[in-house]
Amino acid sequence: MENLATDIELGAQNRWKDQRAELSAEVSTEDLCSSLGRNVSDKAIRLPILPGSLDSVNDSNPSHFRKALPPFHHEKKSYTSWQTIWLAYQTLGVVYGDIATSPLYLFSSITLKEPNENDYLGILSLVFWSITLITLIKFVFVVLYADDHGEGGNLALYSLICQHGKFTPNPADGCSRPNSELRLTFIDKLGQNTIRSKIINFLETSVASKNFLVVIAAFGISLLLGDGVLTPAISVISAIDGIRTGTPSASLSKSVVILVSAGILVALFALQRFGTRHVSFLFSPIMVAWLITTPLIGLYNIATNYPGVLKALSPHYIWIYFNKNGRHGWISLGGTILAVTGTEAMFADLGHFSRASIQLAFALIVYPSSILTYAGQAAYLIKHPQDQPTAFYKFIPHAVYWPMFAISTLAAIVASQALITASYSLVRQAMELNYFPRVKFIHTAADQEGQIYSPEVNYSLMAACLIVVFGFGGGSQIANAYGVALIWVMIITTVLVTLVMIVVWRTSLFLAFSFFGCFMLIEGVYLSAIMVKFKEGGWLPFAISVFLGFIMLTWHYGKQKSLEYEMKNQVSHDKLELAISLSGPQRAPGLCFFFTDFRNGISVPPILCHYIQTVRSVHQIVVLMTIRHSPQQTVPVDERFMIGSLGYKGFYFCTAQFGYTDKIDLRDDFVSEVFSHLKAYIGSSECTFMDNKLLTPTESEADQVAEVLSGNPMMNPSFSRTSSINAEDPLFLEMGSQSTGPTYILGKVTLKPSKRIRWVARFILGSVYTFLEKNCRSITSPWDIPTSKFVEVGMFYEI
Secondary structure, eight states, X not given: OHHHHHHXXXXXXXXXXXXXXXXXXXXXXXXXXXXXXXXXSSTTSOOOXXXXXXXXXXXXXXXXXXXXXXXXXXXXXXXXXXXXXXXXXXXXXXXXXXXXXXXXXXXXXXXXXXXXXXXXXXXXXXXHHHIIIIIIIIIITTGGGOOBTTBOSHHHHHHHHXXXXXXXXXXXXXXXXXXXXXXXXXXXXSOSSSHHHHHHHHHHHOHHHHHHXXXXXXXXXXXXXXXXXXXXXXXXXXXXXXXXXXXXXXXXXXXXXXHHHHHHHHHHHHHGGGOHHHHHHHHHHHHHHHHHHHHHHHHHHHHHHOGGXXXXXXXXXXXXXXXXXXXXXXXXXXXXXXXXXXXXXXXXXXXXXXXXXXXXXXXXXXXXXXXXXXXXXHHHHHHOGGGGGGHXXXXXXXXXXXXXXXXXXXXXXXXXXXXXXXXXXXXXXXXXXXXXXXXXXXXXOTTOTTOEEOXXXXXXXXXXXXXXXXXXXXXXXXXXXXXXXXXXXXXXXXXXXXXXXXXXXXOOHHHHHHHHHHHHHHHHHHHHHXXXXXXXXXXXXXXXXXXXXXXXXXXXXXXXXXXXXXHHTOOOHHHHHHHHHHTOSOOEEEEEEEEOOOXXXXXXXXXXXXXXXXXXXXXEEEEEEEEEEOSSSOOOGGGTEEEEEOSSTTEEEEEEEEOTTSOOBOSHHHHHHHXXXXXXXXXXTTOOEESSSEEOOOHHHHHHHHHHHTTOOOOOTTOOTTOOOOTTOHHHHHHTTOOOOOEEEEEXXXXXXXXXXXXXXXXXXXXXXXXXXXXXXXXXXXXXXXXXXXXXXXXXXXX
């Protein structure tokens, strides 16, 4: 299996190198335009420059293209051996709290009638093979390699698939791969008659298959977030309830357990604002103590109670177990699945750490520690079957009972951390792919882009956990719900990883289908056993996931309809020219930043034309500004801006890129940098304007822009696409003494469903989506903008 993982990694690296080589050899200027989402059919729209123009790039020098392309994705960060070991230590307190503490309640959650030696050997065999096959082989050696630029989770898998083909219902979605890049992949080189090409062609042409991928990806994320609500609740309640179980003299009532659990949950979520690194600094020592002491106690029990217990590693004890217990043994699978709870968080937390650190921590520490702990409990129960309801606390030797009791209580509280941390990454992925409303994210580590924290997500999870704790009273229904979401997420992961193997990795179809068949069979059996508990609390994660999935799909549907409207109503040059001409001969002095988004391929948004037609005024210099968040620590100032011309004098576009530690300050320094880049661009030979043909700007045009950018705004009394400014104009001399800062304009779109669409769509777009749009965080919230110069312009999109 290690060889398989190595082959996958090396194959991915070699294919990437091959594709980069093909890109260098085959890419053209038009392909670059397409990959940047620009419309190149109209020559009046020019490519951006960084800081020069792409038109000046020499085709014979491929390195220029790489410099010109904006860094949409960051290169994977490499770590030294010591850094990997340190990250592996940190994962113990964040990633592995859940899966490592499953021995606390696994055996006690299984009910057996007159259990004997073979029953406990069968359960241990089930636990061993479940952890080995699902966690170690599937996730550690396969799934962790299916990351999307260092991020994990079902949406990352979906995004990775969509980057290698047209698998989204809307081809303009952000995760789709441009046509120019599709031809550089292996897809078109496989031939059209192979089974692989037929599978890919079906996925790309079938609307049902595209919608299926969208729904299962959103459903998987919703289930994981629902598990993020249940895991802290059951972990903390189990820890506090363990005090009552382990110390009968404590005489804690159920209401006290609930109140104490609620208080600990509040404190736990309050700690999250300090970031992954500080939380792991606090929690990792607890988990290290747990992972060292529990296997030692397990070895002690093996030696003193049943030295031959490790013979349960033979899978034939599973057959003996099911043969004896029949349907009751099948139902007990709902308990043994707890051995792999937290596995899904391992992949979702990938962005906070590194693949190697997660693999190292599990393979060398968590895996052997857990197996020895389970084996020790099984050895103890073979001699003391009457103690199964409190198996963990009973198998602890009396001499170390109280220290272990304290460690186990703290470890149970830490168990909830894995999915809390994963929730931040999952929501950010969904937000970036337009599947979740905007929320605030804070990077808590300067050298780790994936270590993030969201106040809205954090306190929403806390509120949901408290509702579950008080609403269900800490009863068995929470325990029954626990694990239902897990197995569904695993099944969805199996489906998506199989597609990654076929579409992205080009794994042999035999291996891909073997992977799918093997794990779908295992997880399907577990699912059939767990769904028996659906009426007894298993419905809870489904209710949570349906609610979250509805929000995600509604938000995505609204964004999709908005994008479709913009694609359908793109502003042509004639329409823009008409709007400008109707604004009158006078142009407002100074500079205007009109915020928009070029990533969707919309050159001129409809709202700009709507603004000009409504206000009937145009600034001397209009810059369509796109703020892009780059997944790197900081973007050097000389690489931050990409400037281009819309083909009309005074109309330009600019993309400003910021790293995750950069403050988005749009005041003086930002304006000065944009000024300098505009000056350089206007004075270059690449800046062209349209008047039935491409024209080189006149000297007066460059002078005009230079004057405006230097803080001396002018009026243009006779604007046309090719006119120049008379510097001797009295009105110009009058305005030249004034100094005004730029105006910041943000277009705000409201969807207005028409009566032509179905009532369900009208309700979703007109009520639900509008409510989410009005109450989510504004896109400008992280920006530092002078409020006195900021204007919001609204427009209705009739859908």
